[in-house]
Amino acid sequence: MAVQSLYRRYRPRRFDELKGQEHVVRALQNAVINHREGQAYLFSGPRGTGKTSTARILAKVLNCEEPENGEPCGICNSCGAIDSGNSYDVLELDAASNNGVENMRDLIERSSLGNPGRHRVFILDEVHMLSKPAEAALLKTLEEPPPHVVFVLATTDPQKVSETIRSRTQHLQFHLLPMHDLDEHVRWVIKDANLKVSEAAIAQVLTQGGGSARDTLSALELVAAGGGEADEQLSPDEFVEAIIDRDPGRALGATAAAIQRGADPRMLAEEIVRQLRECFLSLMAPDLVQLPEQRKTLVAEQARRMGASTVVRAIEVLGEILIEMRHAPDARLLIEVALVKLTSVNNANDNSSLIARIERLEAGITRDASAPMVRPAPINAATGKVQLGGKATVAVAAPSVGPLSDEQLVSQWSDVVSGFKALARAVFSAVSAVSCVDGVLTVSAPNDAHQRKAQEHVAAVEAQLSSITGRKITVAFNAPTARPSAAAPARAKAPVATDEQIAEAVFEDVDPSQLTSAPTTKSTTTTSVEDQLAKAFPGSKLVDKPKKK
Numbered sequence: 001m002a003v004q005s006l007y008r009r010y011r012p013r014r015f016d017e018l019k020g021q022e023h024v025v026r027a028l029q030n031a032v033i034n035h036r037e038g039q040a041y042l043f044s045g046p047r048g049t050g051k052t053s054t055a056r057i058l059a060k061v062l063n064c065e066e067p068e069n070g071e072p073c074g075i076c077n078s079c080g081a082i083d084s085g086n087s088y089d090v091l092e093l094d095a096a097s098n099n100g101v102e103n104m105r106d107l108i109e110r111s112s113l114g115n116p117g118r119h120r121v122f123i124l125d126e127v128h129m130l131s132k133p134a135e136a137a138l139l140k141t142l143e144e145p146p147p148h149v150v151f152v153l154a155t156t157d158p159q160k161v162s163e164t165i166r167s168r169t170q171h172l173q174f175h176l177l178p179m180h181d182l183d184e185h186v187r188w189v190i191k192d193a194n195l196k197v198s199e200a201a202i203a204q205v206l207t208q209g210g211g212s213a214r215d216t217l218s219a220l221e222l223v224a225a226g227g228g229e230a231d232e233q234l235s236p237d238e239f240v241e242a243i244i245d246r247d248p249g250r251a252l253g254a255t256a257a258a259i260q261r262g263a264d265p266r267m268l269a270e271e272i273v274r275q276l277r278e279c280f281l282s283l284m285a286p287d288l289v290q291l292p293e294q295r296k297t298l299v300a301e302q303a304r305r306m307g308a309s310t311v312v313r314a315i316e317v318l319g320e321i322l323i324e325m326r327h328a329p330d331a332r333l334l335i336e337v338a339l340v341k342l343t344s345v346n347n348a349n350d351n352s353s354l355i356a357r358i359e360r361l362e363a364g365i366t367r368d369a370s371a372p373m374v375r376p377a378p379i380n381a382a383t384g385k386v387q388l389g390g391k392a393t394v395a396v397a398a399p400s401v402g403p404l405s406d407e408q409l410v411s412q413w414s415d416v417v418s419g420f421k422a423l424a425r426a427v428f429s430a431v432s433a434v435s436c437v438d439g440v441l442t443v444s445a446p447n448d449a450h451q452r453k454a455q456e457h458v459a460a461v462e463a464q465l466s467s468i469t470g471r472k473i474t475v476a477f478n479a480p481t482a483r484p485s486a487a488a489p490a491r492a493k494a495p496v497a498t499d500e501q502i503a504e505a506v507f508e509d510v511d512p513s514q515l516t517s518a519p520t521t522k523s524t525t526t527t528s529v530e531d532q533l534a535k536a537f538p539g540s541k542l543v544d545k546p547k548k549k
Ligand SMILES: [Zn+2]
Pocket: 063, 064, 065, 066, 067, 072, 073, 074, 075, 076, 077, 078, 079
């Protein structure tokens, strides 16, 4: 005899065994106790939440020889026949594969053949898949159903069920199970079935189940059959970390390792998308994250490091390849290309990747180009959730907390500058702070041209300095440190940061402090700002060119 699947073995057989659907149970039990059961129900909810199990329990209690408080006895002939699937009183039809009008006429014909004294329950699964003529035929029957017939229409997509059908049925909504209930249930099943399953594997099973009792038990069955240990090849953490670190090598290595251990590329992509979705939820609506506590913390941390736009882009890119994979001969290649796309953002040109890049630019040019750029998404202090559309503000990397004193402004000048907006930062990184007395900060630029450049940004810089010190700061320029003199004509060619160089510094993650000493090569002097931008954003088009002053 074949081993009964865990889901069948532990499928609920009484109303009080149904998990997480108390509102549905209450409505049905009250109706049964008062002999006021409806003739047509619409059960809607995600897959694996107990819709057909509930319909069977309803059939059982309506036909039970000794029902008790709205529960079937579970031992009489009728209950036994329904439990074993041999009852004439329950008829299940999957509308997804029997969606024609002929199927419906056949069903209606059978429903008219009454069995005196008994209730016949017709379960029509995925009712939103019915063809229009089949739906019309069903509708006619729903208007005047034969006595003692109960129709239970089940659907995962109630929006697709026509309004007329919905209006002729009692609509009961099934919900995904709270993680806590499912966790309890899984542990109970493990104990009852005498399975050996590690803690890590339980966490994985709950994650894969995503709140559906059936999917969770199916996942548990697979894990138990494989020895009860967590399936490491399917852990999406390594992939998410690779996306955070923008490390294509790491992503490809993880793919190769997973596939070598027998992972299917499609399942792998689904796993990663599932985790990214949890990341997305933990940024936008932390209450909706359905994960065991330990995973929840880890995923929230990953999400913060990734930032909302990167998460969304990753979901989009992987979602697209999941569709393509249905027809692609080499699914592995698709997932590899997608991962490289996601890990090397500088090569992508779609809108979301540009937004991700701009966010990173705003967050600051990192001094160490090889270090991963970690930029937490902006958090709304009031709600603790990520702000959408909010402009990323760059915190000043000052080591001390609280407003800076005059002395600190000078001693921590380079940290202060690193908190400026991109252009101001590029220019001011070559400007040194000389002194600060009574809110007047004296600075010194390397030469006249650089000073003029810096003066263009003085207003913005003063505003920022005032905001970090909590008082008004005025910037005054000392005479440039390296004033070119007529006596030394060679010095007259002292390198000056041109617009082009600054633009290049901003867009190419070059350490801006090297700007003034960088040799002015032929290519930079002959390259326009537009060319530099085009280089930084391959494939971009110049839409509007500002007039030269
Ligand atoms: Zn019974």
